Amino acid sequence: MQAENIPKALQTFYDKYQHGEPSERGLLESIQALLIGPHTYIIIDALDECPNTEEERAGLCNILKELNSWGNERLHVLVTSRKVADLTEALLPIVTQEPIGIQGSVVDTDIRKYVRTQLQTNSKLSKWPTKIQAEIEQTLVKKSGGMFRWVVCQFHSLSKCLSQKDVRNALSSLPRTLDETYERILVNIPIDYQSKALTALRWIIYAVKELSLVQVSDAIIINPQADPPFSLADQPPEPLWILETLPGLVTI
Known part of the structure; x- marks a missing residue:
């Protein structure tokens, strides 16, 4: 998507929270700002995979309930989830369309x-x-x-x-x-690889853009507090160790 096609409210939301997490109120205010334009679509996939805690899953359900209370016909929300009791109880009363069940x-x-x-x-x-x-x-x-x-x-x-x-x-x-x-997967990481593996995950999670395996393998040896800040002697010879050490967590 070209930058000029991104709604201003969405760009403002991104700029404000790109290095953190928005509050529930901040998220709702940003969605409200988007609704001054044409139709807005929100898709939440695999809601059941959200941790079942008051802060996480229940909090997200409360947000969905508030969105529904606005009664705005330009806002469309699609939620996918396995059929679990707490989500059925929370969301069924606010569903405006017939739920589609995948057998x-x-x-x-x-x-x-x-x-x-x-x-x-x-x-x-x-x-x-x-x-x-x-x-x-x-x-x-x-x-x-x-x-x-x-x-x-x-x-x-x-x-x-x-x-x-x-x-x-x-x-x-x-x-x-x-x-x-x-x-x-995390528990089974060999002790000798744990530090490098967790550092690799941090680089992948916080990178501004997608990194290649070689870039991640190079990045993990950087230590700004050390003198010198990196040593080639610390670099693994083969970047594929990342896939072997973090199976299921890192893919290419």
């Missing part, structure tokens, strides 16, 4: 296709006997809860299994949620 069987079919493709193309998993591959497929589809991202993240740990017993142990101890999955 779990349809999602499961797509996930199953993805899993089968991975089992055929992954150089390590494709070597397992058909029976083990079938167990992997059935378990991932059953435990996914319709979350593609969760399934994607499980393949790294399964690819590291050295025996059929290892595979079955991994399948029996899969993390239940995405949050647990990400937590396990």
Whole structure:
């Protein structure tokens, strides 16, 4: 999108909060400012993945309720989510259109296709006997809860299994949620790599523009407080270590 096509209110909002997080009131005021123009569309994807706390998920639901209370026909809000009790209770009273349900069987079919493709193309998993591959497929589809991202993240740990017993142990101890999955990824970072891995994540999160693997690998050796501020001796020889150390958190 060209800068001249960005609404002034949105540009002002970005300039004000690009280095921080807006308050609930600040967010609502910015949305109100956008409504002086033509139709405004807000899309919130995977609301159920927002932490279920009063400050996080409940706070966002309160914002949606206030947006609905404005009764502005130029404001359109689309929310996607798995069907969970607290969100259904909070949002169903304010829904103005008939909710569109995506049947779990349809999602499961797509996930199953993805899993089968991975089992055929992954150089390590494709070597397992058909029976083990079938167990992997059935378990991932059953435990996914319709979350593609969760399934994607499980393949790294399964690819590291050295025996059929290892595979079955991994399948029996899969993390239940995405949050647990990400937590396990961080916990499993080797001690010698933890400092570099967390520094890499900070660079990726706070970068003004998208960084390449080489740029991230170069950036992690910078220490403004040191003299000299960097040493090539600290630089990993191969930037792919980032993908191997942070599977599921960093992709290219």
